[in-house]
Amino acid sequence: MLAGDAAHIVPPTGAKGMNLALADVRRLAPALAAAVLEGDGRLLDAYSDACLRRIWRAEEFSTYMTQMLHPHPSDDFENGVQLARLRQAVTVRSATETLARNYVDLSSIDLAGG
Numbered sequence: 001m002l003a004g005d006a007a008h009i010v011p012p013t014g015a016k017g018m019n020l021a022l023a024d025v026r027r028l029a030p031a032l033a034a035a036v037l038e039g040d041g042r043l044l045d046a047y048s049d050a051c052l053r054r055i056w057r058a059e060e061f062s063t064y065m066t067q068m069l070h071p072h073p074s075d076d077f078e079n080g081v082q083l084a085r086l087r088q089a090v091t092v093r094s095a096t097e098t099l100a101r102n103y104v105d106l107s108s109i110d111l112a113g114g
């Protein structure tokens with residue numbers, strides 16, 4: 001079984017790496033216990049699919065953040081798009097809330113089944 005950075009080919013930026021690693025282990029530990037102690041492998045079988053949904057969600061957010069915050073000195077189009085995204089993130093309440101929720105809490109995805 002893989003967990004943490006070993007499983008996430010691109011460690012996501014935005015304070016996600018360690019948190020995703022811990023979330024993986026939080027699922028993996030009871031799955032291993034059930035398999036070893038009770039001979040029930042169902043949680044282990046479901047482990048990767050359950051984690052990947054959360055991981056890809058975090059990768060998407062990290063990609064969005066990285067593209068929004070890293071300047072492209074020689075690309076006026078990309079710079080214009082970045083500024084539009086930043087302005088939206090700080091002026092449109094729903095956009096601000098979405099950014100904040102993605103930054104600090106992806107647990108609802110995990111609770112929804114991975």
Ligand SMILES: Cc1cc2nc3c(=O)[nH]c(=O)nc-3n(C[C@H](O)[C@H](O)[C@H](O)COP(=O)(O)OP(=O)(O)OC[C@H]3O[C@@H](n4cnc5c(N)ncnc54)[C@H](O)[C@@H]3O)c2cc1C
Pocket residue numbers: 003004005006011014015016017018019020021
């Ligand atoms: C500069 C920086 C800042 C970061 N900031 C944050 C942050 O603010 N928030 C956040 O959530 N994440 C952050 N991260 C990411 C976070 O550190 C990693 O995602 C997290 O440590 C991954 O944990 P892990 O247990 O999967 O891997 P690791 O922490 O890399 O642990 C793997 C361990 O395995 C050991 N090892 C390797 N090969 C072998 C071997 N053959 N035999 C035995 N042992 C071996 C290594 O020595 C290491 O101790 C940051 C990372 C960096 C580099």
